[in-house]
Amino acid sequence: MAHSIKIAARLRPALPGEITDDNISIQLASNESTDSAMKSSHISVLNPRDITQIFKFPFPSCYDHNSTQKEIFRNDVEPLLDVVYKGVTVTIFAYGVTSSGKTHTMQGTKSDPGIIPRTVQALFGKRIQYPQYKISFTMSYMELYKDEPYDLLVTRENAPKLPVREDGNGMVFVANLSSVPIASALDFDQIYYQATKNRSIGATLLNRASSRSHAVLTIEVVMLDPLQQKTVTGKINLVDLAGSENNKLTGNDPSRMAESRAINQSLSVLGQVVHALNQGASRIPYRNSKLTRLLQDALGGSSMGLLICNLAPGTKFRQDTLNTLNFATRTKNVENKPVINERDNRLTAKPHFAAPPAPKPAPTVLQTIHTGASAASSSAGAAIATRRARASLGPSVPRMQRPRGSSIGLNNNVADFQRFALTGGRRLTETIDERSSMADFGMRGMTEKDIEDKITRVVEAEVAKRLAVERQKDEEERKVKEAKEKEEAEKRELERRKEEDVQGTPTKKGMQLPIPSGLLTPLLKKHRDLDDELRARLHDLEKKLEQGQKETSLASSLSPISKKKTGRAYVALARAHSEKGKLAEALELYRRAEAYVPDNIKLKERIIEIEWAVQNNKEFVPSPKPPRRERKKKNKGRGGGRGRKSNGVNPETRSSMAGVGVGCSKEEEEDGGDGETKKNGKGIGGDGPENGLKPSASRGRHHGHGQHKLGTIAETTEFGQEITNAANRGNSMPGLFMKVNKRPFGDVEEGDRDLKDGSSRRDGLRAPMKKVKLEEESDNGGMASEDEVEGHIRGEIASAQRGKALNKAA
Numbered sequence: 001m002a003h004s005i006k007i008a009a010r011l012r013p014a015l016p017g018e019i020t021d022d023n024i025s026i027q028l029a030s031n032e033s034t035d036s037a038m039k040s041s042h043i044s045v046l047n048p049r050d051i052t053q054i055f056k057f058p059f060p061s062c063y064d065h066n067s068t069q070k071e072i073f074r075n076d077v078e079p080l081l082d083v084v085y086k087g088v089t090v091t092i093f094a095y096g097v098t099s100s101g102k103t104h105t106m107q108g109t110k111s112d113p114g115i116i117p118r119t120v121q122a123l124f125g126k127r128i129q130y131p132q133y134k135i136s137f138t139m140s141y142m143e144l145y146k147d148e149p150y151d152l153l154v155t156r157e158n159a160p161k162l163p164v165r166e167d168g169n170g171m172v173f174v175a176n177l178s179s180v181p182i183a184s185a186l187d188f189d190q191i192y193y194q195a196t197k198n199r200s201i202g203a204t205l206l207n208r209a210s211s212r213s214h215a216v217l218t219i220e221v222v223m224l225d226p227l228q229q230k231t232v233t234g235k236i237n238l239v240d241l242a243g244s245e246n247n248k249l250t251g252n253d254p255s256r257m258a259e260s261r262a263i264n265q266s267l268s269v270l271g272q273v274v275h276a277l278n279q280g281a282s283r284i285p286y287r288n289s290k291l292t293r294l295l296q297d298a299l300g301g302s303s304m305g306l307l308i309c310n311l312a313p314g315t316k317f318r319q320d321t322l323n324t325l326n327f328a329t330r331t332k333n334v335e336n337k338p339v340i341n342e343r344d345n346r347l348t349a350k351p352h353f354a355a356p357p358a359p360k361p362a363p364t365v366l367q368t369i370h371t372g373a374s375a376a377s378s379s380a381g382a383a384i385a386t387r388r389a390r391a392s393l394g395p396s397v398p399r400m401q402r403p404r405g406s407s408i409g410l411n412n413n414v415a416d417f418q419r420f421a422l423t424g425g426r427r428l429t430e431t432i433d434e435r436s437s438m439a440d441f442g443m444r445g446m447t448e449k450d451i452e453d454k455i456t457r458v459v460e461a462e463v464a465k466r467l468a469v470e471r472q473k474d475e476e477e478r479k480v481k482e483a484k485e486k487e488e489a490e491k492r493e494l495e496r497r498k499e500e501d502v503q504g505t506p507t508k509k510g511m512q513l514p515i516p517s518g519l520l521t522p523l524l525k526k527h528r529d530l531d532d533e534l535r536a537r538l539h540d541l542e543k544k545l546e547q548g549q550k551e552t553s554l555a556s557s558l559s560p561i562s563k564k565k566t567g568r569a570y571v572a573l574a575r576a577h578s579e580k581g582k583l584a585e586a587l588e589l590y591r592r593a594e595a596y597v598p599d600n601i602k603l604k605e606r607i608i609e610i611e612w613a614v615q616n617n618k619e620f621v622p623s624p625k626p627p628r629r630e631r632k633k634k635n636k637g638r639g640g641g642r643g644r645k646s647n648g649v650n651p652e653t654r655s656s657m658a659g660v661g662v663g664c665s666k667e668e669e670e671d672g673g674d675g676e677t678k679k680n681g682k683g684i685g686g687d688g689p690e691n692g693l694k695p696s697a698s699r700g701r702h703h704g705h706g707q708h709k710l711g712t713i714a715e716t717t718e719f720g721q722e723i724t725n726a727a728n729r730g731n732s733m734p735g736l737f738m739k740v741n742k743r744p745f746g747d748v749e750e751g752d753r754d755l756k757d758g759s760s761r762r763d764g765l766r767a768p769m770k771k772v773k774l775e776e777e778s779d780n781g782g783m784a785s786e787d788e789v790e791g792h793i794r795g796e797i798a799s800a801q802r803g804k805a806l807n808k809a810a
Ligand SMILES: Nc1ncnc2c1ncn2[C@@H]1O[C@H](COP(=O)(O)OP(=O)(O)OP(=O)(O)O)[C@@H](O)[C@H]1O
Pocket: 011, 012, 013, 015, 096, 097, 098, 099, 100, 101, 102, 103, 104, 105, 207, 209, 210, 211, 212, 241, 242, 243, 244, 310
């Protein structure tokens, strides 16, 4: 018989500091009243949009702010405990906005206990009313935090997220949730109050100890009737839902907001479920949240339900109050079909039942409970229908027609069903005839205890056997899976190796596998060439770094002048090598020079040019050595004159060129800076007259005003003397061509002049006589030997150290 969820509404008193108003009022039922409206209780709420309008919500139980915990328990909860003793599952849940008093109602305080402790106490107290039973109690307690179940009976650190499962009968349960036996109400209190500390609670602006989760406490009462050889299992789920939250009022921070979202979301699904049930929808969205999945049995399922709506007074809660009452109104139409959970233990006595052919869990013996329209009025006397084992629970009936079920918090639920299956798990109707045959199996004459023991032994043996089979099956499956994984891994490894072989990448041992001929596609070859090139470059860089570090530390001990001198010496040496085609040696020496004159951009460029030539196995033709300048001639008139002479450009043209800027310093101009243009102009990006362009026009396009700048054309007699072969032959190095053309390398002296800021450092960089000497006196074709240069460096270092020592002494 269908049974509607009962609704009770409770208005909490105003808390200290809260403004009271008359927005909500409770009219209690009065039997004496002649007014029919007063015969039932109801709640009145002013319409927030039109205060002349009042909404009335009639409910079977209404409690105003003066109501006590005891009152509610007595009126609405205690009657349901007899239903539990009949073997029915009862679910009581507290619903309402945050701070409306749900936890107060369900849990209460030690001095003013709520429904939960009172229920447990009453359940223990009721034992004496059922002397025919051997009664045991177990409890489980969990919270749904952010819609995930956590065991509250284990410490927080050891409480992993638990999975929600469904057994073969569509009963939802939380797997691995602990279930502990409780011996007394006192025992319960200790466990319960300890466990509540594990519950997620946080402070919000509306509630200092706001529940951040839904808490579900389940008390299971197992009643063994030895006489009738049956076990009746009753259960009560006590659910303290988290409150719906209006985050404009809660002042939640981001983490609280996330909790709040989860709370509101699950409550919204709860509303949808209730709505769908009212509509008689074919699909009820239980699965949209774990809360509704677990409450499935209480919402349109096989349990009896009581919904306590908690209300908070005050205008600020008025909208929430209306929402809560609307939800309650919808919920009261939800119908459940409660059933009695009863198991016939005698079935286990039949030896052939101990090993039933079908391992699928079968339902326990269930009976419909015959209640009145109101649970309260049924006064726990829910008459049990004599018809046993409802056909609706039998396997032949489609599942949709069966009451939806969940088994909150009973991880032993599955075990129970397995046990039932072992004992046959058959509908009682099938077994009545079989009962008489028990005598034929040597049961006659046995005491009840003997029979029970025997049953237990058989059951245990069977369970052990089945578990062993299951374990073996698991083990085999695991092995097959492992073998498969291994095989796949080997396959992958083989493929990887094959790929490596094709690409010629190093194997584990760092060996280069030979590439089978014909496998090297142009693309792979390109990759490989790039690899080789990169490796070579890396090697080169390492070498450079090593050498550079050595030279740099040497250079650091020299004075700036000595550094320049040494740098120049290396450049001279390098140049001599490069002239002889010994590019590698020249490169090495240029790099050494770089350590002494690190700012010399022309030198850097020279290094790049030679590096490129070496790498590409190209010839490198340095430009002819500059004619040595006579220092005393270094003045304006003479420089200009020489320039005029050497390049044949007439003075007017020259001066006009200088005026528009030929890209060299004033000094360069004076030295006849553009004189070389005529000679080497063809190599300078085609700027020279031989390209058919007028020098003035071509150079005038470049940086002018006598400033040295990057990108300046400096193909002057003195500073542009070394025109690279690349440029000369139009065989430019990609990316370097412009640089080379713009910044032709002179010697260190000139190079240093070509600073970014255009300043001249000529004074400090004047070519030393020593260099000239080195070049002139060397019997090595004008080339100073490395020994000579090193000797020079050592000399410089020694003199620098001597100078330092003298300074110190002074
Ligand atoms: N009937 C009542 N009598 C006295 N105080 C009450 C009553 N109901 C609630 N309170 C008090 O109101 C405050 C909020 O109550 P409670 O924490 O139970 O609300 P809640 O609905 O559980 O809130 P939340 O959803 O945020 O957890 C508490 O301080 C509680 O003691």
